[in-house]
Amino acid sequence: MSGIRLDGVTVRLGDADVLRDVAVDLDARTVSVIGENGSGKSTFARLLGGLTPATAGRIEVLGLDPARQSAELRRRVAVVFSNPDAQIVLPTVAEDVAFSLRAEKPTRAEAAERVAGALARFGLTDLAERSSHDLSGGQKQLLALCGAFIRHPELVIADEPTAFLDARNARRVADHLFAEEHGHRLVLVTHDLALAERCDVAVLFADGRVAGIGTPADIVAEYEASIRW
Ligand SMILES: Nc1ncnc2c1ncn2[C@@H]1O[C@H](COP(=O)(O)OP(=O)(O)O)[C@@H](O)[C@H]1O
Ligand SMILES: [Mg+2]
Numbered sequence: 576m577s578g579i580r581l582d583g584v585t586v587r588l589g590d591a592d593v594l595r596d597v598a599v600d601l602d603a604r605t606v607s608v609i610g611e612n613g614s615g616k617s618t619f620a621r622l623l624g625g626l627t628p629a630t631a632g633r634i635e636v637l638g639l640d641p642a643r644q645s646a647e648l649r650r651r652v653a654v655v656f657s658n659p660d661a662q663i664v665l666p667t668v669a670e671d672v673a674f675s676l677r678a679e680k681p682t683r684a685e686a687a688e689r690v691a692g693a694l695a696r697f698g699l700t701d702l703a704e705r706s707s708h709d710l711s712g713g714q715k716q717l718l719a720l721c722g723a724f725i726r727h728p729e730l731v732i733a734d735e736p737t738a739f740l741d742a743r744n745a746r747r748v749a750d751h752l753f754a755e756e757h758g759h760r761l762v763l764v765t766h767d768l769a770l771a772e773r774c775d776v777a778v779l780f781a782d783g784r785v786a787g788i789g790t791p792a793d794i795v796a797e798y799e800a801s802i803r804w
Pocket of ligand 1: 588589590591593610611612613614615616617618619
């Protein structure tokens with residue numbers, strides 16, 4: 576299974592080079608992305624998800640070129656963000672989860688069965704008919720994950736998915752992201768360094784460049800040592 580390969584990638588937004596000469600070759604199942612605010616982590620996540628184009632360089636995600644094979648990339652990759660409100664599309668919990676299946680055009684019975692299974696896995700069964708916008712922040716983020724995982728993505732890209740959650744919900748969300756039974760790969764942008772250390776490999780961004788790649792314990796130590804108070 577091919578992973579994530581970038582070579583000489585630059586992303587220019589406005590008149591700033593937000594990512595500069597990024598080269599990575601990542602085949603680990605779980606990869607954390609850490610670094611200061613503004614270091615380019617979200618841009619990197621969006622680039623992998625096909626949401627931001629590269630200005631220069633080569634990119635391969637699951638063997639695909641995100642710019643030229645964006646439809647297939649969207650089928651195989653799910654992206655989750657911090658703000659659960661921005662990820663809710665339909666009025667009820669069950670409808671919102673079912674909406675994630677629209678591209679697969681399942682029969683009504685297949686859709687109902689998959690939605691029920693996914694809701695159960697994410698502890699949302701009792702909330703199925705509730706208004707999605709009235710959920711708590713933690714429930715909304717579980718709903719967003721439920722919608723991501725129901726499509727059986729090969730890669731889940733999560734950009735600070737636990738940023739607004741309390742400890743208990745953050746743990747729940749993290750446990751789903753790391754769960755091996757879904758058979759997915761994970762790219763996790765996070766400021767939670769303990770969570771970053773749960774990954775197989777960590778990437779440190781600084782000022783739009785990759786400042787380090789390696790075992791999470793080493794990279795977290797490198798990051799902490801680089802912080803000037
Ligand atoms: N659309 C944009 N136009 C210009 N600059 C941007 C744009 N989006 C992000 N940036 C800048 O790019 C840098 C990296 O942003 P981002 O990837 O969001 O960093 P991080 O997620 O690490 O905080 C920041 O300095 C940010 O201000
Ligand atoms: Mg960010």
